[in-house]
Amino acid sequence: MEVSVADILIDLIGTGCVIIVFAYVVTRTRFFADILDKQFSLKNQIILILLFGALSIYGTYGGIELSSGAIANIRDLSPMVAGLVGGPVIGLGVGLIGGIHRYFLGGLTCLPCALATVIAGLTGGVIYKLRKGEFPTVWQAALFAAVFESFHMGLVLLIARPYAEALAVVKEVSLPMIAANAAGIAIFAFIIRNLITERRTAAEKDRYRRELERREYEMETARGIQQSFLPESPPQVEGFELAALSLPAREVGGDFYDFIPISQDKWGIVIADVSGKGVPAALFMALSRTLVRANVMADLTASEAIQRANHLISQDARSGMFVTLFYAVLDSRRKRLNYVNAGHNPPLLLKGSAGNVILLEAKGIALGVMDDIDLEERELELASNDMVTLYTDGVTEAINGKEEQFGQERLIEAVARSNNLPAQGLINRIKEEVTAFAQGQPQFDDFTLVILKAT
Numbered sequence: 001m002e003v004s005v006a007d008i009l010i011d012l013i014g015t016g017c018v019i020i021v022f023a024y025v026v027t028r029t030r031f032f033a034d035i036l037d038k039q040f041s042l043k044n045q046i047i048l049i050l051l052f053g054a055l056s057i058y059g060t061y062g063g064i065e066l067s068s069g070a071i072a073n074i075r076d077l078s079p080m081v082a083g084l085v086g087g088p089v090i091g092l093g094v095g096l097i098g099g100i101h102r103y104f105l106g107g108l109t110c111l112p113c114a115l116a117t118v119i120a121g122l123t124g125g126v127i128y129k130l131r132k133g134e135f136p137t138v139w140q141a142a143l144f145a146a147v148f149e150s151f152h153m154g155l156v157l158l159i160a161r162p163y164a165e166a167l168a169v170v171k172e173v174s175l176p177m178i179a180a181n182a183a184g185i186a187i188f189a190f191i192i193r194n195l196i197t198e199r200r201t202a203a204e205k206d207r208y209r210r211e212l213e214r215r216e217y218e219m220e221t222a223r224g225i226q227q228s229f230l231p232e233s234p235p236q237v238e239g240f241e242l243a244a245l246s247l248p249a250r251e252v253g254g255d256f257y258d259f260i261p262i263s264q265d266k267w268g269i270v271i272a273d274v275s276g277k278g279v280p281a282a283l284f285m286a287l288s289r290t291l292v293r294a295n296v297m298a299d300l301t302a303s304e305a306i307q308r309a310n311h312l313i314s315q316d317a318r319s320g321m322f323v324t325l326f327y328a329v330l331d332s333r334r335k336r337l338n339y340v341n342a343g344h345n346p347p348l349l350l351k352g353s354a355g356n357v358i359l360l361e362a363k364g365i366a367l368g369v370m371d372d373i374d375l376e377e378r379e380l381e382l383a384s385n386d387m388v389t390l391y392t393d394g395v396t397e398a399i400n401g402k403e404e405q406f407g408q409e410r411l412i413e414a415v416a417r418s419n420n421l422p423a424q425g426l427i428n429r430i431k432e433e434v435t436a437f438a439q440g441q442p443q444f445d446d447f448t449l450v451i452l453k454a455t
Contacts, residue, residue: 083124
């Protein structure tokens, strides 16, 4: 019976489709995933050899018998793929199953075709070794199949006899077999490459998720450590109310405040803002806070203490960072406040009797800018119901949806309306007004408030 090249090609493509569908299912199994991960075991190698060996046999039966008795088929497809996926052992095992089966079917080309099937698996395994287990691209796999099937045809011409009949077989089957095997392995390669990409993407997502969780844990730990630097609660000072709030714009921030016991009747009050945000600002904040605390001593004035702290801070400020700071010494017995301002926002003094707001300004520059600085020290008498509001620029520079800042004027108005509030009540009011003004906009900068009220 005469069979056309078109009939051979159509029949081989149909067989290839069945193999590819089955292969798609196989590639989604656990043992196949282990092979891709280079986790070889005796069990998964045997399973892969048997399954792909069965596919190789089906590739023979799914072929089409020619008038010469030869069979046009895609038997070599399975061992080639098995070798490319699992290496020489698996490729050779699959090739032996398909090759031995083909040999016992007999016919003119039984020996060269059986040898070709064995060599197909072994060659795929050698390529696996040369590529160090990396599966080839689609076009590389297709080229491999085309070259190998050409070799297969050459082997038939070299071994099969009589030569004239072997030549007739090769002329009849070479083109459809080369095309079908190349197309089949290309589709197979496409499926496997997609699977590898999916697995890599999933692995990268998993690594990213774990890294994100680790970073979140570290940042939460850093936040806890930084929060431990801040006072747990304001001290109880006779004749005064104290309240404070600090909200970092990120997990950690550069703002800090402190209440430092100096003597029985004296407390140091600090509010500061480190340039920048995030972890660098938090580290510089920890350094600055430590050095300020270490230099606040009973026998030093406010200006002397901060000048000494600046000297040490500037020696470590190699990153170009600096810190603005307002420092005051509260004498609770005499109701007196001595203060210096190192480039910080001037606090607001609300006079309880008159209800007007005064800026507590004093000459000075930020700490860490230069080694020696001059700080103007001022003194203030506090009367009953006087209230001092210390803040960082995260309060006044909060923005709304129109890119407008809350500003110092709005803060002054909020303070001016609050002479009847306790210290914590004023903090709550300022926070509420800033939040309402921002209209849900993300926090732009660290937000810190300290309130001192004379009772």
